[in-house]
Amino acid sequence: MHKAIWLDTINQEKIIQYKKLKGGVSSEVYHVKTNKNNYCIKRSLKRLLVKKKWIANTNRIKFEYLWLKHCQNILKRNIPNTYEFNNKKKYIVMEYLETSQYKTLKQLYFNKIININTIRSISKHLYKIHSNSSNYKTKKTFESNYKNFYDLRLDPYFNEVGRVYPKYKEYIKKINENYIKHSNTLVHGDFSPKNILVGKNKIIYLDAECCNFGDPVFDLVFFTNHLLIKSIFFKDKSQEFIKLYVSFYKEYLSNLSIKNFNSYIDRIIKMTPIMLLSRVDGKSPVEYINKEKIKNIIRKKSFLLLDSKINSLNDVIKVINER
Ligand SMILES: Nc1ncnc2c1ncn2[C@@H]1O[C@H](COP(=O)(O)OP(=O)(O)O)[C@@H](O)[C@H]1O
Ligand SMILES: [Mg+2]
Known part of the structure; x- marks a missing residue:
């Protein structure tokens, strides 16, 4: 525990200690104690902590703050309270969710705690955000984070797959064009089990630096991709993860x-195999898959999805389930 370097007080309360939290690759996140309360401070990093070189604009933290404020009006209970935003020093002060009471959905999955009701709630919440964020004002507020979304998602995930497999460059170009064409609501952009805190009676959503006005299908595919990968990785829990995917x-x-519905299914089916490949061969590979054997299974399934006729989510599941 040390004293914070760039901040002495919060709400005029003196900071007495701060502790760095383990987490993502793009920020520093601290649990901060003042003489009265606990807070969380998040600050954007310029250079992301991944192997392949990757630099991003720190103004993305402003959009995370705007996302938190916007979504507090839609899902009051499920978004951390915010206390301060400093655009110059690029940090947000928000409510701290006690780690003894909240686990990330990722932690739960690694402890093999798999709950179908949690997934249903998450799906409902995401729909609620998407369906309440398509107006002009929201578009104007969030469209200017598209460049960050491109730099942090479309390029390092999708285009990188095209650089590794030039055969799919054209296909990926169309996916990126489709993203623009179907931009009709607020996309979170990093809707992943790592960024969802699950408590006893409450689910909390974090980490919206990549939010932008885009195609909601991106959030769906990004999130469910984690479930597909886990169904491959956790062999003994394979069908449970598939059930989560379906639910x-x-x-x-x-x-x-x-x-x-038909348009969403079409976009989901097209984006899914590229998303799968991106987590093996893109700039931000899934950190728990080190074995070449599992990587090759994911590659093989992605190629099957890309090269055969897939018409439904059932077809996707069939390919994922094949051993
Ligand atoms: N308000 C908070 N309260 C408690 N823990 C938090 C809070 N915000 C973030 N964390 C923890 O810190 C981790 C990293 O924060 P996140 O906002 O996801 O940053 P990054 O962009 O680096 O992934 C999260 O996965 C979560 O475990
Ligand atoms: Mg995160």
Whole structure:
């Protein structure tokens, strides 16, 4: 525990200690104690902590702050309170969620705690955000973070797959164009089990630096991709993760009109194999998959999804399930 370097007080309360939290690759996150309260401070880093060189603009923290404020109006209970935002020093002071009471969804999965109701709630929450964020004002607020989204997602994930497999460059170009074409609401951009805190009666959403006005399908594919990868990685829990995958989509897609449903399915099916490949061969590979054997299984399944006729989520599941 040390004294914070760039901040002495919060809400005029003197900071007495701060502790760095383990976490992502793009920020410094601290648990801070003042003489009265606990807080969390998050600050953006310029250079991301990954192997391949990757630099991003720190103004993305402003959009995370705007996302928190925006979503507090939609999901009051599920978004941390915010106390301060400093655009010059690039930090947010927010509510601290006690680690003894909250675990990330990722931690739960690694402890083999798999709950279908949690997934249904997450799906409902995400739909609620997406369906309440398509107005003009939201568009104007968030569209200017598209450059960061491109630098942190479309390029290092999708385009990088194209650089590794030039055969799919054209295909990926179309996916990126589709993203623009179907930009109709607020996308979180990093909707992953690592960024979801699960408590006894509450789920909390974090880490929206990549948010932008885009195609909501990105959040769906980004999130469910973690479930597909886990169904491959945790062999003994494979079918449970597939059930989560099915429930998540069933819940979300049940809200859509037939026309929208068909369009979403089409976009989901096209984006899924590139997302899968990106977590093996992109700039931000899944850190727990080191064995070449598992990487090759994921590659093989992605190629199958890309090169055969896939019409439904059931077809996707069949390919994932094949051994
Ligand atoms: N408000 C908070 N309260 C408690 N823990 C938090 C809070 N915000 C972030 N964390 C923890 O810190 C980790 C990293 O924070 P995150 O916002 O996801 O930053 P990064 O962009 O580096 O991934 C999270 O996965 C979570 O475990
Ligand atoms: Mg994170």
